[in-house]
Amino acid sequence: MVSPHGIKLAVYLISSYFGELNAKVCDCLLRRGTQTLHQVVSSTELSRKNVKNCLLVLIHHNCVQAFAIRQPGGFGEEAKIITQYMALFDNIIHKLRFPKFIEIVSEELGKECEEILEWLLQHGRLSLSQIIVKYKQASKQVGMTCHFPGDSSADAAQDSFNRLVNARFVERCPAPDPLLEPPAEEETAAKKRGAKSAKIQAQTMEQQALAAAAPMESMRFLVENIWNDSVEKADKRTTDVKCGMKRKQEDLESNTKDPATGEKEVLWRANFEEFIRRLRHKACVANVKVRVNNDAAIVLAATLELSRHSETKLRIDNSVPQSINAIYDEVIKREGGLGMDLERIRASLDDLGCEAPLMEIDETYSVDLKNIIEQARIEEVESIVLKRYGREAYRMFRLLSKADRLVETDKISDTTFVEKKDAVKILFKLWKDDYLEMKKVIARAPKQSEFILWKINKQSLWEHILDEMYHAALNLRLRTTHEKEQEKEILQMPKDKLVGELGNKYMRLRKVCIVLESSLMNLDDSLMLFHDF
Amino acid sequence: MSRSSEAAALKRKRPDSSTQGLVDAELVVLNVVKSKKNQGVWVADVKKEANIAPALVDKCLTSLVKKNLIKKVPSIQNKAKKYYMAVEYEPSEELTGGAWYSEGKLDKEFITVLRETCLKVIGMMKVATVEGIHDFLKKRKVVECCTSQQVGEILNSMVLDDSIIEVKSTGLGEYHSIPIGSVCYRIAVGVTSGPKTIGPMASIPCGACPRISVCTPDGIISPKTCVYFTKWLDIEF
Structure with a gap:
């Protein structure tokens, strides 16, 4: 389940991007889970029209997914189809990371692709023809592209767009309203009102909905060549352009209807999954670079580059096995990898924890990514413990995290050289803040004595840390807004008047905002580490 | 038993008895202490096992210490508790806390x-x-x-x-x-001890904040008025 502060952060983000009404609807969906329009109206006490509009905005920005379920009617009534709405928490939080997504594209594909991605992020979803129109407007403004009637800039737009899709940074939007007909549908529907008892089932229902809505893998990154006849039309019309002549067969995949012709047009959106995958790989490489060495980082980066396209889901535990030759070819392409020979690569793979295969015939390697992520998480938590509870607590925490089992108080204080009384105090403090689990054991023979055992439960600790991080992220944003509000007058003044005292204040505000925002960006890396990776 | 202990108490009062060797009660107490070897024994346990009037046990213990037959030893487990042990034994690790402890302290x-x-x-x-x-x-x-x-x-x-x-x-x-x-x-690779990288969470005030659980947007402790934040943002320049 989503953590309480995660919800607060998500709602705050929505309110700062789309205003209070949307935030209210979003809050309702996040807190109460999947709901129908009617339920949202009654729990938010907004007008039906408002709620409808809000849902439309949120759906358009990929923050909400609608789906329909068939509810059997009682007493001879016909089955009803009920549309439900669910909030997509991850997609809302992704809004924090848009700058990172843009940076990835800008580094890899260049300025034009970056611009297209920016529009997609800004507008949630766009059709190709809308993108082309925007592209033309932009190029006209800059006055860069030639003035031939349309085509070359449209070609360029199409080209950049294709590159984005080929790199899987952009995907087709999911179906707007997939119909779910689960076998146990009666139970689900009946239990729906029972809120918490139905939670487990509701969860699976939501996952089903997402799976049903997602475009088929073969369609997901398929750009049809629309260029032959529809471009001219696209050129002639102004904004609401039509281009999908050949897509009648895929009614389910296509999304909106063109009001003019009644035909459907493919909408596209940023593919967050791919971006998160890139960031996950980046984080793994960065961690290895610090923890192991530079060579290992280069080899890992090469292996991940090779394995990327065959990854089927986001959180793969091990990288897809690659042959040593393929890794070698990729390594020497990289910066700093030119001087590496097979021996060094094998040594680095060994450092990464890969075991050399027994048989020479098929020498493939697969890196344990899960372990790297786990290490990075532990490091993050350890540094928090050191900062918040001091070095002795840090030592004890590391002992427990290495032991990964119940350890007795005396044993802890002996191994970490902490005075027994202090050890108990520190352990209790950590326990009170949910960093540790405690177990009391009473031994009866030969004399009655009580032992206290301690353990780190990583799963629940990760959840706890994640919640604190959401809290901290929200705090950083709130403080940024607060600082800006404090100096509202300065921000509204023309720049040439900002001299002397005012100038200093302005500079201070600027620095404060940079510190807060960059801290938030860094903190977001950790959020992803604990939530998405 | 009670009668004999009374008799022992009476005997103990005689001035020459201490030099003569031990009275019955002292002998009982000494045996209890000796039987525990290097583990030592807590006063309350002596009283329970010796089955003699508590006040008398105390007296016996002090006299035995004076006669240099038993000694008082500090215990790391519980500093308030008094432990006794026969002089011929060295305190066990459980009592002293092991080699890292001297006089009951780390x-x-x-x-x-x-x-x-x-x-x-x-x-x-x-x-x-x-x-x-x-x-x-x-x-x-x-x-x-x-x-x-x-x-x-x-x-x-x-x-x-x-x-x-x-x-x-x-x-x-x-x-x-x-x-x-x-x-x-x-x-380790980094010269300084401790984690090699300070995580993003640990490098902002909230990461080290002991009051984060009571911090709310509009509460008494809130990011808007947070002193840690103010300090942090001021120190930066």
């Missing part, structure tokens, strides 16, 4: 010296096993009276501090003199 100075020395030795030797370090210390007579087990414990705690790392010998290169697979230690 000998921090000794530990710090030993840690620093070990770090220097590892720095010189680059890679070393526990025995290697212990031999080095013994030869140079840097630290007296410390077993290789103690050195092992010290090294272990330094691993926990992340100032050294534990590795397995590969038998190649630097490890040539160490048998393959044996555990050895080397200095």
Whole structure:
């Protein structure tokens, strides 16, 4: 389940991007889970029209997914189809990371692709023809592209767009309203009102909905060549352009209807999954670079580059096995990898924890990514413990995290050289803040004595840390807004008047905002580490 | 029994009895204390086992101490409790807390010296096993009276501090003199001890904030009025 502060952060983000009404609807969906329009109206006490509009905005920005379920009617009534709405928490939080997504594209594909991605992020979803129109407007403004009637800039737009899709940074939007007909549908529907008892089932229902809505893998990154006849039309019309002549067969995949012709047009959106995958790989490489060495980082980066396209889901535990030759070819392409020979690569793979295969015939390697992520998480938590509870607590925490089992108080204080009384105090403090689990054991023979055992439960600790991080992220944003509000007058003044005292204040505000925002960006890396990776 | 103990009490009052040897009650108490060997015995337990009037037990104990037959020993488990032990025994590790304790207190100075020395030795030797370090210390007579087990414990705690790392010998290169697979230690990559990177969460005030659980957007503790935030943002410039 989503953590309480995660919800607060998500709602705050929505309110700062789309205003209070949307935030209210979003809050309702996040807190109460999947709901129908009617339920949202009654729990938010907004007008039906408002709620409808809000849902439309949120759906358009990929923050909400609608789906329909068939509810059997009682007493001879016909089955009803009920549309439900669910909030997509991850997609809302992704809004924090848009700058990172843009940076990835800008580094890899260049300025034009970056611009297209920016529009997609800004507008949630766009059709190709809308993108082309925007592209033309932009190029006209800059006055860069030639003035031939349309085509070359449209070609360029199409080209950049294709590159984005080929790199899987952009995907087709999911179906707007997939119909779910689960076998146990009666139970689900009946239990729906029972809120918490139905939670487990509701969860699976939501996952089903997402799976049903997602475009088929073969369609997901398929750009049809629309260029032959529809471009001219696209050129002639102004904004609401039509281009999908050949897509009648895929009614389910296509999304909106063109009001003019009644035909459907493919909408596209940023593919967050791919971006998160890139960031996950980046984080793994960065961690290895610090923890192991530079060579290992280069080899890992090469292996991940090779394995990327065959990854089927986001959180793969091990990288897809690659042959040593393929890794070698990729390594020497990289910066700093030119001087590496097979021996060094094998040594680095060994450092990464890969075991050399027994048989020479098929020498493939697969890196344990899960372990790297786990290490990075532990490091993050350890540094928090050191900062918040001091070095002795840090030592004890590391002992427990290495032991990964119940350890007795005396044993802890002996191994970490902490005075027994202090050890108990520190352990209790950590326990009170949910960093540790405690177990009391009473031994009866030969004399009655009580032992206290301690353990780190990583799963629940990760959840706890994640919640604190959401809290901290929200705090950083709130403080940024607060600082800006404090100096509202300065921000509204023309720049040439900002001299002397005012100038200093302005500079201070600027620095404060940079510190807060960059801290938030860094903190977001950790959020992803604990939530998405 | 009660009658005999009264008699013993009466006997004890006679001035010459203490020099004469022990009275019955003292003998009982002494036997109880002796039977516990180096574990020592808590006063309350003596009273329970000896089955003599509590006040008398106290008297017996003090007189036995005076006669130098038993001694009082500090216990690390519970400093308030009084423990007794026959003079011929040395207190067990459970009582003293082991080699790292002197007089019931953790000998921090000794530990710090030993840690620093070990770090220097590892720095010189680059890679070393526990025995290697212990031999080095013994030869140079840097630290007296410390077993290789103690050195092992010290090294272990330094691993926990992340100032050294534990590795397995590969038998190649630097490890040539160490048998393959044996555990050895080397200095961690970063010179300073502690985590190599300070996580993003730990580098903002909220990461170290003890009051984060009561902090709310509009509460008494809130990010808008947070003093830690103000301090942090002011120090930056």
